[in-house]
Amino acid sequence: MPHDHHDHSHEGLSPSGHPYRADNDTDLSYWQVMEIALRELLIKKGHLTAAQIHAQVNAMDSRSPANGARVVARAWVDPEFKAALLDNAGEASRAMGFDIGPMHLIALENTDKVHNVVVCTLCSCYPRNLLGLPPDWYKSRAYRSRTVIEPRKVLSEFGLIIPEQMQVRVHDSTADMRYIVVPAQPEDSFGLSEGELVAWVTRDSMIGVSLPLAPQ
Amino acid sequence: MKVRVKSHWPPGHIRTPAYLRGKIGQIERRIGLFNNPEGTAYRQPGPQRELVRVRFRMAEIWGARAERGEDEIEVEIYSHWLEPV
Numbered sequence: 001m002p003h004d005h006h007d008h009s010h011e012g013l014s015p016s017g018h019p020y021r022a023d024n025d026t027d028l029s030y031w032q033v034m035e036i037a038l039r040e041l042l043i044k045k046g047h048l049t050a051a052q053i054h055a056q057v058n059a060m061d062s063r064s065p066a067n068g069a070r071v072v073a074r075a076w077v078d079p080e081f082k083a084a085l086l087d088n089a090g091e092a093s094r095a096m097g098f099d100i101g102p103m104h105l106i107a108l109e110n111t112d113k114v115h116n117v118v119v120c121t122l123c124s125c126y127p128r129n130l131l132g133l134p135p136d137w138y139k140s141r142a143y144r145s146r147t148v149i150e151p152r153k154v155l156s157e158f159g160l161i162i163p164e165q166m167q168v169r170v171h172d173s174t175a176d177m178r179y180i181v182v183p184a185q186p187e188d189s190f191g192l193s194e195g196e197l198v199a200w201v202t203r204d205s206m207i208g209v210s211l212p213l214a215p216q
Numbered sequence: 217m218k219v220r221v222k223s224h225w226p227p228g229h230i231r232t233p234a235y236l237r238g239k240i241g242q243i244e245r246r247i248g249l250f251n252n253p254e255g256t257a258y259r260q261p262g263p264q265r266e267l268v269r270v271r272f273r274m275a276e277i278w279g280a281r282a283e284r285g286e287d288e289i290e291v292e293i294y295s296h297w298l299e300p301v
Contacts, residue, residue, distance in 0.1 A: 104247075121233055148235065150283045168287040175231050175267055175292040176250045 059099075063132035065203035067098055068180055071130070072206065073197035075107075076185040089180060093130055100129040104177050108169075110184045110208075115162050117155065117208030118181060119147040120173040127178035131206065138207065148172060158209040181208040188214060217243045218301040219270060221293060229257035232297045236289075240301055241272035244290055252294060266295040 013019055028036070042048045071093055075082035085092040089107035093100055105127055108116035120126065121144050126134035137143050147154050151168050155161070162168055171179050183205040189197055189212070199215040223238035231253050247267040255262040270293050275285030 121235075122231060148233075148289055149278065151287065152283050164284070168284070170287070170289045172233060172289060172291045174233060175253070175294065177247065177267075177269075177292055 065131050068131045068206045069198045069201035072182055072201045073194050075182055076197055077194045103129040106177050106179050107182050109182045114167045114169055116169050116181045117151055118171045118179045121148055122174055125173040127180055160210050180206050183212050186212050219298040220301050222297050229253055239272055239276050241270040244269040244271040267292050268295055
């Protein structure tokens with residue numbers, strides 16, 4: 001192994017100028033040991049195979065906000081689909097072909113009177129089966145506690161100022177439902193095709209902390 | 217329909233946020249029957265509970281400290297936590 005014997009230091013920056021990241025040589029935490037023990041037991045007792053577990057991890061990693069963007073873009077161009085989405089977002093997403101498992105999904109429509117934003121104060125509930133893993137800030141204590149107390153201040157820190165006459169509606173995802181915000185379609189994007197509109201729908205606009213953006 | 221979230225403080229796996237206990241809101245929609253996490257978290261069988269979305273005004277929750285009293289919070293609450301007002 002060529003790296004076993006070397007005389008250069010791993011302090012500072014690499015020759016190509018990137019910082020070194022420490023190897024993860026620390027002991028396993030209590031919960032990491034618990035996860036490994038549970039996984040190995042499930043495999044040993046024949047409930048699951050390692051390949052099945054890996055396939056599920058892979059399936060979750062392959063989900064991304066692009067899925068939600070396709071749902072929103074269709075709602076923008078197809079009023080019938082939008083009505084179905086607002087009636088039952090889970091069924092409407094499945095009908096588009098997305099495998100979202102047993103997730104119960106509610107779509108929240110932003111209008112010129114109401115701005116919706118989603119938080120989970122108790123943990124980090126997020127529509128992972130459609131949008132993939134949540135951003136780190138969504139799970140932070142600050143976002144989770146402040147969004148129900150001072151949503152306008154939190155949104156302003158994301159660069160989003162909600163006019164005083166508009167209603168802010170915070171959705172605390174406490175139980176069995178998951179939420180996706182359907183942002184209002186920007187005027188600049190009127191007339192574009194469904195395929196073109198997908199690029200305007202950002203992850204953050206479906207959480208409610210920003211608006212759709214013209215693709216760069 | 218107006219409801220109040222019960223001001224109970226039991227131990228265990230409770231999905232009713234503390235900041236809403238004792239607060240009054242309006243039922244926004246009824247979602248259907250779901251397993252009660254207070255039991256399932258401990259593998260205790262029990263009846264399913266109706267899950268209800270309740271809409272609260274910020275002024276009701278935070279009083280004069282509210283950023284804007286007319287803004288709203290909507291939350292899912294299991295029906296056994298709700299009492300009619």
